[in-house]
Amino acid sequence: MLRKRFALVTVAILAALLPLAAVAQSGPYKVINTVKVGGDGGFDYVTADSDGRRLYVARSGAAGHIGVFNLDTLAQVGDITGVSGHGAAVDTATGHGFATSRPVTMFDSKNFTVIKKIDVQGNPDGYLNDPYNHRFYDLSHASPNITVIDDKDGAILGTIDIGGAPEQAATDGKGKIYVDIEDKGAIAVIDADTMKLDHTIDIKSSGDGCAGLALDAKNGILFSACRNPQVMVIVNAASGKVITTLPIGNGCDGATFNPATMEAFSSQGDGTLTVIKENSPTSFVVEQTVTTPVRAKTLTLDTKTGHILLITAEYGPAPAPAAPAAAPATPAAGAAPAGGPGGPGGPGGGFRGPRSPMVPGSFSIVVVGK
Numbered sequence: 001m002l003r004k005r006f007a008l009v010t011v012a013i014l015a016a017l018l019p020l021a022a023v024a025q026s027g028p029y030k031v032i033n034t035v036k037v038g039g040d041g042g043f044d045y046v047t048a049d050s051d052g053r054r055l056y057v058a059r060s061g062a063a064g065h066i067g068v069f070n071l072d073t074l075a076q077v078g079d080i081t082g083v084s085g086h087g088a089a090v091d092t093a094t095g096h097g098f099a100t101s102r103p104v105t106m107f108d109s110k111n112f113t114v115i116k117k118i119d120v121q122g123n124p125d126g127y128l129n130d131p132y133n134h135r136f137y138d139l140s141h142a143s144p145n146i147t148v149i150d151d152k153d154g155a156i157l158g159t160i161d162i163g164g165a166p167e168q169a170a171t172d173g174k175g176k177i178y179v180d181i182e183d184k185g186a187i188a189v190i191d192a193d194t195m196k197l198d199h200t201i202d203i204k205s206s207g208d209g210c211a212g213l214a215l216d217a218k219n220g221i222l223f224s225a226c227r228n229p230q231v232m233v234i235v236n237a238a239s240g241k242v243i244t245t246l247p248i249g250n251g252c253d254g255a256t257f258n259p260a261t262m263e264a265f266s267s268q269g270d271g272t273l274t275v276i277k278e279n280s281p282t283s284f285v286v287e288q289t290v291t292t293p294v295r296a297k298t299l300t301l302d303t304k305t306g307h308i309l310l311i312t313a314e315y316g317p318a319p320a321p322a323a324p325a326a327a328p329a330t331p332a333a334g335a336a337p338a339g340g341p342g343g344p345g346g347p348g349g350g351f352r353g354p355r356s357p358m359v360p361g362s363f364s365i366v367v368v369g370k
Contacts (some may be wrong), residue, residue: 027276027288035074037339038069045087046311048300052109055206056088057311058099066099068112071302074365091151098136098242100124103260106154118153120147125336127168132192141165149193158195162188170215180224187224201240207233214253214264219281220294225252225266232276234284246286248274258306265308269297273368307369314362322365
């Protein structure tokens, strides 16, 4: 009887693992290089300038800066100090770059000097530089959701409210911009000429909490990487109809599309990179799940080499929670009740626990290729 129960449990476990095994396919991609570049500060996005052969890595916090690396060797070639931001991108034609710090930082992409600081509303986070009309789009979860900046002189051209929190944007290079709305399960479609919201594509019935967006501009196919459930929602951009969904890993925070190979990529914090092959505009398969370092949740594509670059770091154990404070003495009659900011019941009263510290010198750039 015991042996039979063991056999049943074993079968159940194997059955539960089958979907994961089906997704975790082998393939041509693998981690081909990992370079520890070190440095202090938090990190979010990484951006490749394939034309200028540079890689931009934003670090946040008191020691915030934008690290600039040679895209071929990953040797550091510059540093834009005093900038605590989420990410940075450059416009090849103007030679100007922008970082989503607050205020937004405009810099020279040749000598990495700061040109000006641009006061914007909201909280700069994600971003897109659109070569169609040389504009930088600052994305903010707080209103206004999008601030449009002229690449030439850093002038604010306008703002766009899309009714929710934008995560990642993609351009078709012909005047349309698509933006994931993370908290609405939707994709905003923006007219780049008028800087107005044209319409919204609702995908919530297929996926929500979408934090990555990629575009096959030639065929008009959108790839929206979602967290709830953990799927890539593939959408016909013209009709707004969902074509299919495919499984991805846990904790996605970025997606990209390589038109040279017709593959979409989604990076996840659980240590996976999902590769989806577009066989035709109506046929898609999970081609491979690449094992990557844990926390490597954002990515960028080098269009020249076809390499995917990710960033991550190692973390030590979380420090032990502080011992609870001694119970306060009974207040005197007429004293104010406990509470308020930071106190029990106040805005800061909830305990979230200490964060794991980053291992010094462990911040790394990871390259995935064939």
